Amino acid sequence: MKPLFEFQCWMKRLYRQGPHFQKHLKLLERSQNYPIDAIRFYQNEQLRKMIRHCHQNIPYYRDLFTELQLQPEDIQTVEDLRKLPLMDKKTVRANFDKLIDKKRKNLLCKVGMTSGTTGSPARFLRDYNSINFEHAAAWRQWHNAGDTGKKRVSMRGGIIVPVAQQEPPFWRYNPANQELQMSSFHLSPANSRAYIDEILAFAPEVLYCLPSNGELLAKFFRHHGIRYQFKVVFTSSESLEPHVRDYIEEVFQTQVYDWYGQAERVAAIGQCRQNQYHIEEDYSIVELVPSERDESYELVGTHLHNYVMPLLRYRTYDHVFMTDAPCDCGSSFRRVDRILGRNGDFLITPEGCRISITAHIPCGVENLIETQFCQEKPGEVTLKVLTNGQFTDKDKEQLIKNTLTYTSPRMKVVVKEVTSIPRGPNGKFLSVINTIGMEN
Numbered sequence: 380m381k382p383l384f385e386f387q388c389w390m391k392r393l394y395r396q397g398p399h400f401q402k403h404l405k406l407l408e409r410s411q412n413y414p415i416d417a418i419r420f421y422q423n424e425q426l427r428k429m430i431r432h433c434h435q436n437i438p439y440y441r442d443l444f445t446e447l448q449l450q451p452e453d454i455q456t457v458e459d460l461r462k463l464p465l466m467d468k469k470t471v472r473a474n475f476d477k478l479i480d481k482k483r484k485n486l487l488c489k490v491g492m493t494s495g496t497t498g499s500p501a502r503f504l505r506d507y508n509s510i511n512f513e514h515a516a517a518w519r520q521w522h523n524a525g526d527t528g529k530k531r532v533s534m535r536g537g538i539i540v541p542v543a544q545q546e547p548p549f550w551r552y553n554p555a556n557q558e559l560q561m562s563s564f565h566l567s568p569a570n571s572r573a574y575i576d577e578i579l580a581f582a583p584e585v586l587y588c589l590p591s592n593g594e595l596l597a598k599f600f601r602h603h604g605i606r607y608q609f610k611v612v613f614t615s616s617e618s619l620e621p622h623v624r625d626y627i628e629e630v631f632q633t634q635v636y637d638w639y640g641q642a643e644r645v646a647a648i649g650q651c652r653q654n655q656y657h658i659e660e661d662y663s664i665v666e667l668v669p670s671e672r673d674e675s676y677e678l679v680g681t682h683l684h685n686y687v688m689p690l691l692r693y694r695t696y697d698h699v700f701m702t703d704a705p706c707d708c709g710s711s712f713r714r715v716d717r718i719l720g721r722n723g724d725f726l727i728t729p730e731g732c733r734i735s736i737t738a739h740i741p742c743g744v745e746n747l748i749e750t751q752f753c754q755e756k757p758g759e760v761t762l763k764v765l766t767n768g769q770f771t772d773k774d775k776e777q778l779i780k781n782t783l784t785y786t787s788p789r790m791k792v793v794v795k796e797v798t799s800i801p802r803g804p805n806g807k808f809l810s811v812i813n814t815i816g817m818e819n
């Protein structure tokens with residue numbers, strides 16, 4: 380098994396850092412210093428190219444342009460994008476085939492899955508060039524933070540070893556990235572010492588984790604009275620609360636760099652050296668749509684690089700608060716004060732582990748519209764599902780199977796079909812409702 384895994388690691392690295400990777404990285408390292416006018420010029424140029432491509436090669440957009448009586452020349456700038464309607468996951472689900480450029484669809488394309496915060500699954504297609512670009516954008520942030528590909532530990536919610544496994548190792552080594560990949564699912568009080576010993580033996584410089592995993596790991600280091608310094612910590616995929624950042628930075632005597640993105644790759648927000656969030660303006664076009672409820676804005680993104688399945692004016696349903704204050708880092712990228720909408724609660728497994736990422740669970744399950752995870756007792760969870768009326772026993776079985784895979788095989792799972800899922804405060808969809816309380 381080990382040689383096969385190592386081979387896969389090298390292949391994955393080769394794939395992600397393909398022929399376009401260096402080119403993108405070079406450009407991104409330049410464009411991060413562009414003044415705002417140059418950024419807008421770059422975006423408009425890329426946008427015109429993308430719009431011509433959509434009109435020529437993507438049936439969905441060709442029909443849309445005809446319907447709206449628009450020509451590609453009608454969209455020259457970011458502001459002109461408003462002539463097109465917004466789209467979202469429902470649009471993609473209903474028009475999946477029509478949104479694809481068949482000529483570009485090949486074996487190097489990758490299917491992305493998302494369920495987002497509402498737990499409704501959808502598929503996306505990404506082309507090789509855009510995957511290389513995505514990887515280059517991540518590398519830029521790592522470089523800026525001083526990470527030059529040195530030894531790193533990652534704990535990012537993926538299944539590293541079977542969830543049912545009771546004994547260490549709960550990790551595996553990826554030689555291509557010098558990366559010790561550790562399971563998020565086994566990080567419990569009982570296993571904490573084994574995790575710490577493994578990290579100490581590996582002596583990494585970098586930690587790459589979900590904020591909730593980073594916080595828990597820091598707590599275990601402190602609990603066992605062990606001091607360790609990471610040169611840098613990267614977080615992503617969940618909201619990073621200020622107290623969690625402070626805690627991780629204090630325990631590991633380091634600086635945390637956070638990253639916001641989504642499976643659809645229509646918008647990215649990264650943290651700079653000054654701990655401030657900036658919209659990555661050279662990654663995509665991000666429109667800010669004012670919320671009706673408060674001073675926040677919804678992020679609406681337009682692809683500039685994914686030609687196999689471009690999304691134009693795609694709604695993320697994630698909200699941000701903005702600030703006009705300039706940043707000491709000198710970047711002209713717009714500044715985000717706070718990112719909302721990623722605050723997940725967690726589920727507690729029979730083994731006492733906290734599972735904070737539930738977004739994978741509905742992926743691949745048909746006929747689901749919304750999914751909410753409700754927990755009143757550790758080790759038991761009720762999934763409230765809103766379906767399209769065609770939800771079969773097979774779909775239900777798949778959903779239960781996914782839940783066991785991503786939580787614990789001993790989890791007691793009940794699926795309950797409901798006619799609506801009430802929203803939480805401010806109308807926000809709550810993917811997890813845990814009434815056990817934080818102290819458990």
Ligand SMILES: [Zn+2]
Nearest residue numbers: 651655706708
């Ligand atoms: Zn900055």
